[in-house]
Amino acid sequence: MEIVIDTVSKAYGNTQALDEVSMSVSRGELFGLIGPDGAGKTTLMRILTSLLLPDKGRAELAGLDSRKDFKALRNILGYMPGRFSLYQDLSVEENLTFFASIFGEKFDPDFYLIRDIYAQLAPFKKRLAGRLSGGMKQKLALCCALIHKPRILILDEPTTGVDAVSRKEFWDMLSQLRQEQITTLVSTPYMDEAVRCDRVALIQAGKIMDINTPAGVVDSFKPELYSIATPHIYQTLLALKEYNDTYSVYPFGQVIHFIPTDASVSPHKVQDYLTKKGIEAVSITPALPNIEDCFMELMQDEHTNG
Amino acid sequence: MNRFTGFVKKEFLHIIRDKRTMLILFGIPIVQILLFGYVLTNEIKDANIAILDHSKDETTARITNKLLSSGYFRLQSTIESEQEIEDLLRSGKARLVIIFESNFKKSMIRDGTARMQIIADASDPNTANMLVSYANAIVADFSRGLMVGQALPIKVDQQVRMLYNEELKGVFMFVPGTMALILMLLSAMMTSISIAREKEQGTMEILLVSPLRPVQIVLGKVTPYIGMAFINALVIIALGVLVFGMPVRGSLILLMAESFLFICMALSLGIFISTMANSQQVAMFISVFALLLPTMLLSGFIFPVENMHWILQGISHIIPAKYYIIIVKNIMIKGAGFLFVWKETLVLVGMMALLLLASVKKFKTRLE
Secondary structure: OOOEEEEEEEEEOOOOEEEEEEEOOOOEEEEEOOOOOOOOHHHHHHHOOOOOOOOOOEEEEEEEEEEHHHHHHHHHHEEEOOOOOOOOOOHHHHHHHHHHHHHHOOOOOOOOOOHHHHHHHHHHHOHHHOOOOHHHHHHHHHHHHHHHOOOEEEEEEOOOOOOOOHHHHHHHHHHHHHHOOOOOEEEEEOOHHHHHHOOOEEEEEEEEEEEOHHHHHOOOOOOOEEEOOOHHHHHHHHHHHHOOOEEEEEEEEEEEEEEEEEOOOOHHHHHHHHHHHHOOOOEEEEEEOOHHHHHHHHHHHHHHHH | OHHHHHHHHHHHHHHHOHHHHHHHHHHHHHHHHHHHHHHOOOOOOEEEEEEEEEEOHHHHHHHHHHHHOOOOOOEEEOOOOOOOHHHHHHHHHOEEEEEEOOOHHHHHHHOOOEEEOOOOOOOOHHHHHHHHHHHHHHHHHHHHHHHOOOOOOOOOOOOOOOOOOOOOHHHHHHHHHHHHHHHHHHHHHHHHHHHHHHHHHHHHHHHHHHOOOOHHHHHHHHHHHHHHHHHHHHHHHHHHHHHOOOOOOOHHHHHHHHHHHHHHHHHHHHHHHHHOOHHHHHHHHHHHHHHHHHHHHHHHOOOOOHHOOOOHHHHHHOOOHHHHHHHHHHHHHHOOHHHHHOHHHHHHHHHHHHHHHHHHHHOOOOOO
């Protein structure tokens, strides 16, 4: 196992940021850490990068203990913090040169790990990093994190605040890195990105809810799922939230996804209820769950049980 | 590329890119030294005086000429009666009135003494003191001149000589003080701010998760500022010499070596401040309040340490600028060699070692 996290806990004052988190990632895996803001993703990543010490438990990366062997560990890590953390007053080229130099390397645009990414940045190499677009900034940050050929790459929400096209391009780059045997741990609040990973862990309120492959997550989805199409999305949502047979209801793109408390609740019954509430022109059809539904369901579980 | 040179190069780029930093680094020192040199000097030139001469003889005329040719005084008016004195002083037209008794020359020849009176406007006591002592010195000098060649018994004659700065030039006081102030503020403030900026912008996080050791980060940050501050020290000395006629009687090399030491001390202080400050604002705040005011007030720059309350005198011992000012004055004005400043030098070295040690201990290799 390339990354082993063993019952790691971390608290800030009274807030339990991580609660006995355990998981492991194998060599060359692209591992996603999915969860809403404040779930503990950043804290976990900072513990892995040796920036924070866990209150309890231990983490081991490439056989190095994050507490004892932090000096050796920092030689093999590539890290991209959640906030854009490059020098905004330096140009693209100067940033790359600097980050190469602190690892004792020379910046080489043809270096195989960054060649493809840098090709997109090259037209802007004289531009100050602060004047790049959001997507370009993240590509530059990824380049800087890769420049010393890290064994493990840790990326904290690299696609947050980036447009959809750039997000897709970014994930394409991560997929390519998998072939280089670089273990990548990436966190994201966007559930749709989970399908791009080999395995994902859903984290919420400092606890790991589920660890599985994206397909495995979808397969484990048990309940009935209905898609409700209506022009009155907001009223329908409100009405269904008050409905006795509602297990879970949430907007899903242009439609509403609805999970009844049990399979015996038929679409007709729901339709009747909505008609009584004065909401017409509703179409209810069974839907196939995708990964977001699974996460919504897992999070719903936590709410009802906790 | 070598890790360290890469870091220093990056730091130079930061400084050059930021116009505000450049302005602080090179604009402020020049403005400050000129301001202090021209405006804040405490010497007095061309003070208006009035003269009431009841005698109007040759001797009083000679004394009056000597006073007016000194450059300190300018004749506002000659008056005829005591009633006018009050009015002149109160209106501020004259700051000093000099009265010669009648038959001044005659009583001088007959009794060996003659009397004159000096009335000063003491609403500003410092100025009044200074004017009176200028006038006294000039008159004393005059009477010494009279005695030469006379067969009178030699009296014990008070002789005050202002050594090293015989003309009591204020600039001699202000150039070393300003040097200390500027080097202290620039070095400590700029380093503490630039380290705090790395923390604020999150880049420190990446630097920490890299093989760079804390010593490399800190030295990399500080090195460019050593160079900048050293250039500043040269500029200030050049301005002092060329514009204000400040002498450099001792060794210039020793002076620059001591300045280098002081800069390194101030940089260590800046590093120490940055271990406590997480934002640029806090760093700036600590630098200004913990450094600017004590350096100005307690270092002997503006007020002599000897006249302070004993508590403040005690505090002044931990103000690094105090020792640097002593060193600079000794070298520039008295022409002293290293043997005369080794104690102060040792104090600065000690302070620097202590601060560096504390900073390295406090520097966090993690985020908390």
